[in-house]
Amino acid sequence: MKYIASILLVVSLLSCRQKPAQKLADESAPAATVKMEKLHPATTVHPGKKVYDQYCKVCHQQEGQGISGVFPPLTPNRFVRDKAQFIDLVLNGMKGEIELDGESYNGVMLPHKQLSDQQIADVISYVRSSFGNELEGVTKDEVEAARQN
Numbered sequence: 001m002k003y004i005a006s007i008l009l010v011v012s013l014l015s016c017r018q019k020p021a022q023k024l025a026d027e028s029a030p031a032a033t034v035k036m037e038k039l040h041p042a043t044t045v046h047p048g049k050k051v052y053d054q055y056c057k058v059c060h061q062q063e064g065q066g067i068s069g070v071f072p073p074l075t076p077n078r079f080v081r082d083k084a085q086f087i088d089l090v091l092n093g094m095k096g097e098i099e100l101d102g103e104s105y106n107g108v109m110l111p112h113k114q115l116s117d118q119q120i121a122d123v124i125s126y127v128r129s130s131f132g133n134e135l136e137g138v139t140k141d142e143v144e145a146a147r148q149n
């Protein structure tokens, strides 16, 4: 019984050993295909998320929750809801005391005029459909019109 068991073990070890080499040679193409498929969902991420992560997240945080008393949250509130004001504050910045969810904030947000109309439309649309917000998006044309005012 012991003999048979160890023979089986040796046989299975040997067959295991050979497989990886064969696999590499035979299946390199399908493996690459699988990798491409895995990457694919990344392209469906909201275009505004990229802008958010680069230009807003550092203050308003990953989930838009902000930092209490320092950076206000982007969860449903009157600024996020008011499309025209939202566009204006991203373009021109914002300062002065405000109160949100019982916390007061008195900071300065710098203008983000350097972003393109498309980037601003994307990031506002992203915020307005994330963090518990379910509001319609903003178009590039709306940002362009606001920039000219």
Ligand code: HEC
Pocket (backbone or CB within 6 Å): 052, 055, 056, 057, 058, 059, 060, 070, 071, 072, 073, 074, 077, 079, 080, 086, 089, 090, 094, 095, 096, 097, 098, 100, 105, 106, 107, 108, 109, 110, 112, 123, 124, 127
């Ligand atoms: C350097 C930190 C900083 C960055 C970066 C920043 N903000 Fe702000 N943001 C603030 C502060 C501070 C206020 C509050 C200003 C005040 O007290 O009047 C604010 C206010 C706001 C408000 C209105 C209040 C609220 O919480 O709803 C919105 C909306 C907003 N920011 C969105 C954005 C978006 C979108 C971006 C990226 C394009 C961004 N912010 C980038 C610091 C920042």
